[in-house]
Amino acid sequence: MIQAGEGEPAGVASLSEFPLKEFQKLYETVFPILFRVANRIVGSEEASEDLCQETFFRLYEKKMVFPNPEEAKYWLIRVVKNAALNYAKRKTRERKAYQKAFREDTRVQETGENLLLKKETRDEVLMALEQLPENLRIVLILKEYGELNYKEIGRALGISEGNVKVRVFRARERLAGILTEDNANVS
Numbered sequence: 001m002i003q004a005g006e007g008e009p010a011g012v013a014s015l016s017e018f019p020l021k022e023f024q025k026l027y028e029t030v031f032p033i034l035f036r037v038a039n040r041i042v043g044s045e046e047a048s049e050d051l052c053q054e055t056f057f058r059l060y061e062k063k064m065v066f067p068n069p070e071e072a073k074y075w076l077i078r079v080v081k082n083a084a085l086n087y088a089k090r091k092t093r094e095r096k097a098y099q100k101a102f103r104e105d106t107r108v109q110e111t112g113e114n115l116l117l118k119k120e121t122r123d124e125v126l127m128a129l130e131q132l133p134e135n136l137r138i139v140l141i142l143k144e145y146g147e148l149n150y151k152e153i154g155r156a157l158g159i160s161e162g163n164v165k166v167r168v169f170r171a172r173e174r175l176a177g178i179l180t181e182d183n184a185n186v187s
Contacts, residue, residue, distance in 0.1 A: 022069065027056060030073050033146050034080040040145040041084035042091070043126075051087060055080045077146070077156040081138065128178040136171035143168050 031052055038048035055076055066072040129137055142153045143164075150168070154161045 026069050026072055030076050031056075033073075033148065034076060037077065037141060037146040038080050038084040040141045041081070042088050047087060048084070051080055051083045055083060074152070074155045077142070077148070077152075078158075081142075081156070085134075124179060125175075128175050131178050132171055132174055136167055136174060139164055139167040140171040140175070 034052045038051045150161045150164045154164045
């Protein structure tokens with residue numbers, strides 16, 4: 001049981017009062033989820049790890065109060081999702097600025113014989129995923145890459161479980177349509 005600090009309701013504790021063992025357990029169980037979510041959004045393992053570390057640091061720095069570790073988990077997911085989206089937007093702006101400044105050639109060079117089928121498929125899916133509206137893309141990332149269930153996604157995003165199911169269904173349908181359309185254009 002998490003002990004409450006002075007002036008806090010019973011059963012509520014700040015992170016600074018978490019026993020080290022409980023904080024380590026929270027870190028060990030939530031970090032992989034946060035990493036997968038961040039990595040899927042930003043596409044860089046190094047940046048994802050940094051975002052996850054910053055998220056845990058924010059938890060410590062703000063001395064957030066949660067009734068239980070589950071609530072801390074959902075808060076961490078929301079924070080890393082927002083941080084990753086901000087990072088991705090910033091990187092996109094930076095890339096556009098560099099391209100404009102240096103007038104780089106933005107065409108993708110074909111290396112057909114060197115690409116494996118698995119990599120091509122993965123790239124197609126990631127590109128199709130980027131074409132989805134943000135509200136559909138985020139629920140699909142949390143479901144498929146974050147390995148969260150509908151209830152957890154709903155809590156993390158502040159929407160109902162039913163809304164999550166609808167969004168995941170719509171995201172999968174649109175993703176399948178985009179992939180089918182892209183394959184029809186190739187034929």
